[in-house]
Amino acid sequence: MQDNSKRSEVVLPQRVAMATMHGKEQVLRPVFASLDLELVLPVGLDTDQFGTFTRDRPRAGTMLDAARAKAEAAMEATGLSAALASEGAYGPHPTVPFLAAGREMLLFVDREQGFEIVEMMIDEEPVFAHCQASSTAEAAEFLERIGFPAQGVIVAAAGRLNEPVAKGIRAQSDLEAAISAAVERSAERKAHIETDMRAFMNPRRMEVIGRLGGQLAARLSTPCPHCRHPGWGQVRTERGLPCSLCGSPTSLPRHDVFACVSCDGEEKRERSPGSVADPAYCPLCNP
Template identity: 40%
Template structure:
């Protein structure tokens, strides 16, 4: 998987025992993500997770019947707060995925997974994310009786599920979580009749329990989040010490113009607001190709 390389961190010495050892966090998910995150929280923090059965689809769906309100991070934080409210220890986790064309590699699809954590008692609110280009996707418009099986198989079907809906943009009828050709054929017939153009849309069902190629990316984000929570604030000892922002501004190696890119990490605590600038710079100069004066 081509997720980002781990970042170098200044790790504050964890308080011993860790403040979360033996506690339980609520994980707000309906799509079977807990199994991907539990091992990291158990092994790195001794934290157990309980699944909070909240209707996360009411906050927005991949298939578009419910538009997402706010950014992926906003959604993950909202779900984490719901999880914390259901947790006896006031700890919560929420997850949100985004799938779309890659900014860096426009021919590829990118899958970003953000995992957020909140601690309502201490005021901790942190997140970690992972990006992968290993996501499998299916997206095609078909007429009934067309040959689409090979295209579906190329996109990872039947391990990867699909949704079927009318091709003219109507949001009903809609069939989700389909994993057999017989189910797809039948859904295509119904949706084509309901569509003004007589065609049906077949698209990936990106919910985590129907999309195996998302699962390693969610697991990696879970590892990063649990790892971050091991680090405690050097000032107030709250867990979650880590990257909060960047010092920006790096000189161009040719003309010396200050270019607005990250220069150093700022590590901080979301509970007490303590911040420290990392000693090691991310970069000390920038290539003229990224300089607005040398390469306008």
């Protein structure tokens, strides 16, 4: 444990830089205003330089690396010493075959006071899908399912996904033109149509980012019970729920771990006190 007795009270910054070109500030601004934090958008910063969803510029490193790079750039561009950055990653569900899942991350950095807070949210029902079609009529069911035109799409020639014909499509006429152009360019005479995952094109993402913002704001306003530093909250889950037959730790979650972003303070809370695991999950009873 650090000696916190000499630590001066940490006061949250009032102005926080946020690098976004994708309208995320619309859902985050009101959330942070409730903590008297104002989000400041740098003018003319190209956040797509940190990687995009549209394959033109793949992201380097982890989500956290990318979020830190965005936060740094936002502080640089605004001269502020605190920043907020958002990252999302969409792909196959980690455990359920044929399902998609999204991960959203929000990073808060206070460079002057030397701490950061990371909040994550898994979206089990993301709007993240694609189809192949040679006309809008053929894509009708797909378009209905993803919520076009509120949800935007990207169109590419099938087999040439790295060179999209058009992005951010939200009008029927634009969609028709893009599908025709893609079919022309495709050896298979098919267009590849996929959900545009940029937040301002994806209402579902925007909603999840707003909820995640609420989660981060709650953490920022929760002081550590040991040192009073803001940012106390759940940081991970630990497995090891005991087997009901033999008591061995299983792979099922047992504790939620709460921790401080500044001192070593940590608390384990049992998820459901007294509960035990079905022996089917036990490495000894059901190897």
